[in-house]
Amino acid sequence: MELLLQQVMAGLANGAIYACMALAVVMIYQAIDHLNFAQGEMAMFSTFIAWQLMAWGLPYWVAFALTVVISFVAGVLIDRVLFRPVQKAPILSQIVAFIALFSILNSSAGEIWDFTIKSFPTPFGHQPLFGGTLIDTHEAGMIGVTLALLGLLYLFFRGTRLGLAMRAAAANPASARLVGIRVGWMTALGWGMAASIGAVAGMLIAPVVFLEPNMMLGVLLYGFAGAVLGGLTSPAGAVVGGFSVGIIENLAGTFVPYVGRELKLTLALVLIVIVLMFRPSGMFGRSVVNRV
């Protein structure tokens, strides 16, 4: 029982990372209707910008705020400059454009900041929480920030006209345009927001996995898995999905005899696929009804 609790808590701590990433993934999915393969690299690049700002002597929170703003602008620019021209291209071509962006960001980060591992500060500290060894203050802070972001997003999408306009632009661009929504700018806004959320995720994750150009690779995989498991249409589902992936991964590694430790990732993914067999739109996703 002790072991189970410990593994669940450890899973929650990992899951917070995945949940953060899954949230960013779902955000951009809501805005542009595609999975962004370059999401992790965008977050990594933002985190490097924050690191650079701090290396120049800015205090943490100033660097944090500046990075969020810079990322937002960069996200909007990426949409306007890179993705507007291929908007009418086939979907697969757009996915390849994401892969290109991934490659560009990864390689330039390596060239600018090189591949040595850098440590990244945390505002929450690394003390054990509640006196136990199960979870430390940074991990708790990460979970808190993820949940707070989720709350803010919920309020934004449900409670503001802009949020409604963004949802409309993603759900039905043609009709949205007819009622006067600037669909192109809504998409750009979605990119900007996703880049900002990614930046926050990156800055929270970096103290745990350390800063280097490939830091997001594994995280993004689990983040995608979490987002898909939770359902791509639901931000709350993405967060739950992210936490579930973390817990499943840890429990599978500990309690499945013989194959568990070596095939941890495989088992987690197989479990996710099994869940999807019974809930093809994810745990909390709405199934999309198409007009024939």
Place this chain on the structure above:
Amino acid sequence: MTTVPKDDIAVAGAVPVQRELRLRPSLRHVVIAGAIAAALVIPLVTSSFVTFQVTEVIIYGLAILGLNLLTGFNGQFSLGHSAFYGIGAYTTAILMHNYDVAYYWTIPAAGGVCFVVGFLFGLPALRLQNLYLALATFALANATPQILKFHALENWTGGVQGLVVDQPDPPSFLPIDGDQWLYYFTLAVMLVMFAAATSLIHSRSGRAIMAIRDNPIAAAAMGINTSLYKTLTFGVSALYTGVAGALGALAVAFVAPDSFTIFLSISLLVGLVIGGVGSIPGCLFGGLFVLYVPNIANSLSSGLAGAIYGVILLLVIFVMPAGAAGFVRLAAARLSRSQQAPITGAQGGKP
């Protein structure tokens, strides 16, 4: 058969219904014969390194054709084809290394194994669509290297170290070396497989496969057994990529788990899009891109190779959003229109 409306398509892999570029039959045969003749001459006039590279291009082209059958013609998205490529390669390696089977028998064996695996994987895939299918296939791609490394299978797979494969010897009556023989062998397999794919696509089954891509509901309403065709397409697609993997194992003379990661799947996807989704000759162009462009990027700057690769990729997408095949199709359409324009003008712009 009437064409189905295409505005309801939301499938990740679906492409707008495109008219295939059709040269006049006589001209088509001339082009194909010329290409084959040129391909036969390559190893005689180039260095063995170039011959090896072209062999690899053909192998990638074949693997991309496998993905194209599934994604381009049937509208099912896959990030898991590195797994089939790996299974094909390992089938060949295990048969040759552990059981001393002759290399040419391992090719159909690899195809058969991959067909079964692909067919079985196609069953759960029936319930999943678009991105959810992408995740499931992605799981397959991630699981494969781990399973290949798994300690209980080490006696077969050689674990992390992989297996060494003997390069096939040319028949003694031919005055060519091993690389050249491998090239001709690969070329022969490719020609057979491409011909088979072409006739499959133009058959009744091929039309069923494409109808499912264009509109699954309409296809089912017309009496097509969509589940059966989708799983069979998954199997055939895996077969093609598995055969490519088997040839790849012979060409590289070595297999190891980390050659078959998700990045191989992504390369194949890039090749598919660059070559042209839903185009059979385009697959070879995709193979060229997948092999040569990373090398070119690397030779320009080793530090920024990834960035240069990305920029080239973006430029190609900007210039040819529908891939090389789409580009050729568009160019041909422009050309024929500019030739016909004066005539239609004289007829008073009749539509």
